[in-house]
Amino acid sequence: MEIQELNDLSPLRVFEESLGGGLGRGNLGVLVSRHGVGKTACLVHLATDKLLRGEHVIHVSFSGNVEHVINWYKEVFREVSDGRSLSDAASVYNNILSNRVVMNFSQENVTIDKVLSSLETLIKHGSFKADAILFDGYKLTVATEDDVRRIKEFSESMNLEVWFSVSPVRADVVYDKYGVPNTMQKYTNLIDVLIGLIYNEERDKVVMTAVKTHEGMVEKPMGVSLDPKTMLISK
Amino acid sequence: MADLQNLRNIGISAHIDSGKTTLSERILYYCNKIHEIHEVRGKDGVGATMDSMELERERGITIASAATNVTWKGTEINVIDTPGHVDFTIEVERSLRVLDGAVLVLCSVGGVQSQSITVDRQMKRYHVPRIAFINKCDRTGANPYRVKKQLVDKLGLNAVLMQIPIGLEERLEGVVDLVSMKALYFDAGPNMDQIREAEIPAELLAEAQAKREELLDGVSMCSDELMEAMLEDNVTEELLSKAIREATIRLELVPVLMGSAYKNKGIQALLDAVVSYLPNPTEVVNRALDLDKNEEEVILQSNDELPPVILAFKLEDGQYGQLTYIRVYQGKVKKGDELYNTRSRKKFRVGRLIRMHSAAMEDLTEAGCGEIAALFGIECASGDTFCDPKLNYSLSSMFVPNPVISLAIKPVDKKAADNMGKALNRFTKEDPTFRTFVDPESNQTIIQGMGELHLEVYVERMKREYKAEVEVGQPEVAYREAITQRADFNYTHKKQTGGSGQYARIAGYIEPLPDPAEGEELKEYEYVDEVKGGSIPTEYIPSCDKGFQTAVKKGSQLGFPVIGVKAVVNDGAWHPVDSSDQAFQTAALGAFREAFEKAKPVILEPIMKVEVVAPNEFQGSVFASINQRRGLIISSTEDNAMCTVLAEVPLSEMFGYSTVLRSLTQGKGEFTMEIGKYGRVPTSVSEQLKKDYQEKRRKEQK
Numbered sequence: 001m002e003i004q005e006l007n008d009l010s011p012l013r014v015f016e017e018s019l020g021g022g023l024g025r026g027n028l029g030v031l032v033s034r035h036g037v038g039k040t041a042c043l044v045h046l047a048t049d050k051l052l053r054g055e056h057v058i059h060v061s062f063s064g065n066v067e068h069v070i071n072w073y074k075e076v077f078r079e080v081s082d083g084r085s086l087s088d089a090a091s092v093y094n095n096i097l098s099n100r101v102v103m104n105f106s107q108e109n110v111t112i113d114k115v116l117s118s119l120e121t122l123i124k125h126g127s128f129k130a131d132a133i134l135f136d137g138y139k140l141t142v143a144t145e146d147d148v149r150r151i152k153e154f155s156e157s158m159n160l161e162v163w164f165s166v167s168p169v170r171a172d173v174v175y176d177k178y179g180v181p182n183t184m185q186k187y188t189n190l191i192d193v194l195i196g197l198i199y200n201e202e203r204d205k206v207v208m209t210a211v212k213t214h215e216g217m218v219e220k221p222m223g224v225s226l227d228p229k230t231m232l233i234s235k
Numbered sequence: 236m237a238d239l240q241n242l243r244n245i246g247i248s249a250h251i252d253s254g255k256t257t258l259s260e261r262i263l264y265y266c267n268k269i270h271e272i273h274e275v276r277g278k279d280g281v282g283a284t285m286d287s288m289e290l291e292r293e294r295g296i297t298i299a300s301a302a303t304n305v306t307w308k309g310t311e312i313n314v315i316d317t318p319g320h321v322d323f324t325i326e327v328e329r330s331l332r333v334l335d336g337a338v339l340v341l342c343s344v345g346g347v348q349s350q351s352i353t354v355d356r357q358m359k360r361y362h363v364p365r366i367a368f369i370n371k372c373d374r375t376g377a378n379p380y381r382v383k384k385q386l387v388d389k390l391g392l393n394a395v396l397m398q399i400p401i402g403l404e405e406r407l408e409g410v411v412d413l414v415s416m417k418a419l420y421f422d423a424g425p426n427m428d429q430i431r432e433a434e435i436p437a438e439l440l441a442e443a444q445a446k447r448e449e450l451l452d453g454v455s456m457c458s459d460e461l462m463e464a465m466l467e468d469n470v471t472e473e474l475l476s477k478a479i480r481e482a483t484i485r486l487e488l489v490p491v492l493m494g495s496a497y498k499n500k501g502i503q504a505l506l507d508a509v510v511s512y513l514p515n516p517t518e519v520v521n522r523a524l525d526l527d528k529n530e531e532e533v534i535l536q537s538n539d540e541l542p543p544v545i546l547a548f549k550l551e552d553g554q555y556g557q558l559t560y561i562r563v564y565q566g567k568v569k570k571g572d573e574l575y576n577t578r579s580r581k582k583f584r585v586g587r588l589i590r591m592h593s594a595a596m597e598d599l600t601e602a603g604c605g606e607i608a609a610l611f612g613i614e615c616a617s618g619d620t621f622c623d624p625k626l627n628y629s630l631s632s633m634f635v636p637n638p639v640i641s642l643a644i645k646p647v648d649k650k651a652a653d654n655m656g657k658a659l660n661r662f663t664k665e666d667p668t669f670r671t672f673v674d675p676e677s678n679q680t681i682i683q684g685m686g687e688l689h690l691e692v693y694v695e696r697m698k699r700e701y702k703a704e705v706e707v708g709q710p711e712v713a714y715r716e717a718i719t720q721r722a723d724f725n726y727t728h729k730k731q732t733g734g735s736g737q738y739a740r741i742a743g744y745i746e747p748l749p750d751p752a753e754g755e756e757l758k759e760y761e762y763v764d765e766v767k768g769g770s771i772p773t774e775y776i777p778s779c780d781k782g783f784q785t786a787v788k789k790g791s792q793l794g795f796p797v798i799g800v801k802a803v804v805n806d807g808a809w810h811p812v813d814s815s816d817q818a819f820q821t822a823a824l825g826a827f828r829e830a831f832e833k834a835k836p837v838i839l840e841p842i843m844k845v846e847v848v849a850p851n852e853f854q855g856s857v858f859a860s861i862n863q864r865r866g867l868i869i870s871s872t873e874d875n876a877m878c879t880v881l882a883e884v885p886l887s888e889m890f891g892y893s894t895v896l897r898s899l900t901q902g903k904g905e906f907t908m909e910i911g912k913y914g915r916v917p918t919s920v921s922e923q924l925k926k927d928y929q930e931k932r933r934k935e936q937k
Contacts (some may be wrong), residue, residue, distance in 0.1 A: 094750070101869065102871070103871050105872075118873060121855040122871065127862045
C-alpha cells in the first residue's frame, strides 16, 4: 500500500472527524487518563500520523531517556506499516525521521518558560519548522493557569498544534465516568479539545470520549478506541 | 602462575575526561608500583605513568593501551588502560577481548555520556562483567545518585549502589560501605593515604539503611540463596558478597562504587571490589575456532598442562624495540618454546618474555594461563593467534569497521619518505582500522581511518617517533555510489577482426537491494544467475560475476565503490571459438556501466552520529551549527546545567568542527562522533562533487 492510501484509511481520520476536523493550529489538545491506560502510545500514534502526512513534529518528554521515546516511535510505526503492508517501509521510516525531534527535559521542576524557550530555540536556530508539539507526561495538573496560558500563546504565535498527555500526580484525584480527573477543571476554558480515556470492562477496550471539542462541552463518544493489544487508536 | 583464583585481568573504560588515567595512576600508587603521583596534565612535566607516549602526555589523552601488572592484597591484577575517544574504538574493542572484567568509570557530574554508551555496548558484545566507579565526586555538581539512575535508564543495567558518599563536592570525606555497613575514610597513616574504618555518621544512618535495603532487593533478584536468607533475616556479609560476585559475573548486576581518584578517595575500596566481584580467568569461557575443522568452535581450558593458545592483542614499537602484548588463554608459554602463528602459518621461537609496568619491565621465564605478558621481536600483526605447532586454532576474528575518512600525505624529502614507509608499516600492523595505500591514479600515498583526530594522531606520531615530516592534503570522505531503480542491459562485447577474437553477449538487469532493517548493514553486492537453456555456458557464469565485481569496485560518478546492487543475468550468447572467460568478464563490465547510467545513480556519504554536550545557554548555537552542516537533530536533552544534543551529520561537514564548537561555546562544549550509516547526498552537493571529480581526472590525465 502507498502512503497516501494508508493515510486515507487511517483510523486517525475518524478521530479527526469526531473533533470536527482535527485540533488545528494555535490550539491545545489534551489526552487524559489514569496511569497505564496507553496515553503515550496514543500520542505517538498521533505524531506518527502527522509525520506520515509530511508534517514536522517535536516530541517533548520528561523521562530522561530519549532512547525509550525513539523506541516508541519505532514500535508504533512498525504496527502501522505492518498492519497495512506499507510498501518500502524502511525508507519511508528513514524519511519521516528527519521531521521529528525529541526534546527531553530531565531536570526536576523545569519551568514552562525554560521549555518554551528551548522549543523556540530549536524552531528558530535549528530551523525546524514544527507543525505540532506533543508533550508527553507534562504535569499539567500541577501547572498554574498562567503556565497553560503561556503554552496557548506560544502555540498561537508559532502557529502550531499542541497536544498533551496528562496523568494526575496526586493520589486523591477523582475521575468522572469519561476518565477525566477533577484537577483538570481549572483549565478547561483554555483547552480546545479534551479527550478522556477510560477502560471499559464490558467492551474490553479503552474508550475515547471527546469531553470538550471546538463546539464546547459536548461529551460524545469518538467512534475510535484503543486497540487492547497495541494501544493504538483503532476503529 | 600457581593460583588462577588470584588473578584478575581488568580494563578501565570510560568517557574522555572522566579521569580514567588518573584512576589508573592511583591504582599503581596504592599497589606500590609507583612512589609518587603525577597528574595527567601535571605542572611537573612528568605526566601520569600510564600514558607512555609523549603525544598522549601533551594532549592529556590516552591513545595506546598499555598493560600493567599490579598486586593488591595478594591478588595479581593486570590493568589494561584503554583509550577514551571514539576515534580509537578499535583499541578499546581489542582490549575488551582480552579482559575478564572491567571498571566503567563515570564522571559524577557528566554521568552517562555517549562514549559510555558505546563502551557499554562493546562490553555487552564481548560479555565483559563490569563494575561502575563514579569518579570526581569532589567536583561541583556531583550527584552519584543521578549517575546510578542513568546507568539503569540509559544503559539498561541492573546497577546497584554498593556505597553512598559521606559529603559531596568539596566536602567529600569518604563513603559508607553498604555491604559491611561501615564508614570508610581515606586519610589514615602518615601520608594520609591509608583507609580508616569507622561507624556510620548518625545523620547518614537512616539513608544508609534505606540504600542497603535497595542493595539487598537488587541483589536478591539474582540470587535465590540470598532471597531465602533475607526471609529468614539471616544475611551475612559473606553471603551478600558471594551473591554480588556471582550475579556480576553472570552479567546480571553492576555494582556501583564511588569516590574521587584525584582526591585519593575510594580507590582501595574499588580495588577490593575488583578482587571480590570481578571474575578470575577460570570463570570466563573463552572460545577459539579450529581452522582444521572448518572453524568449529572449541572451548579453551584454563589449564597449564594443555598445549598453549595465545592471542597477540597489541603491538608496540617502543624504546625497547618491538613488543607484542599477548594473553595466554590455554597452556603456558616458556622462553625457547616453539609457537605457530596461525594467520601467517609461520613457526617461531619465543625469545625474551617480559611483563610490563607502563614503561618499565620485568623479565619472566614463563607465562601461564590467563596471564598477560609481552614478547620481543616477533613478526606478527595484532589480532594474530599463536598456538602450539600441533594446533591450528584462531581466536575469533574481531569486528573491524571500515574506514570513513582518507587523507593524502606527501613526505617532504627523501629521508622522510623512507621513514614514512617504516611508520606506515608499523601503524597498519598495530591498528586494523588504520589503512594505507598508494592511489594508482594520482600516485599519492593515502591513509585511511575512523576520523579526523585518528589520522591527525598518526601524522603526529610519524613526525615524533619516526622523524617523517609529511605534507597533509585535504581530508576526503569515503563516499559510496548506489543505484535507485532497476535498469536492463543487453551488451555485446565483440572483437573479431582477424586472429583469435573475443565474443560475449549478456543480458539481464541490475536493481537496488532493499534497504536493510534497523541495525543491519546494507549488502554490497549480490549476483543472481537466471540463465536458461545454456545461452551462456555454465563455465562462463562465474566470469560474469567476476566482471560485475570489478565494475562495482569503482562507480562512474566519483570512482567510489558501488554498494547495494543486485545483478541478474538471464540471457546471452556465445561463440564456440571466440568466447572466453576474459570476454565474458569484459562484457559484464560493459553491461554494468551501461545499465548503471540508466539506473539513476546517486552518491552516498557517511553520516555520523554526533553527540554534542554544552552548557544550556549555548543550546541555540549548537542547534544552529548542526543545522548549517546539513545535520539532523534527533534529540536534545536538558539536564540541569548541560544540554546534550544528538544529531546525524554528514562526515564531510564535520571537518574542523572541534574548533568551531570550541569558539561557539567558549571552550565549554565537546562532542563525540561515530559512523552511523550511509545516506544519500543531496543533488546540489553531488553535482559539485562530480564536477570536482571530473576536474581532478582531467588534471591527472594531462
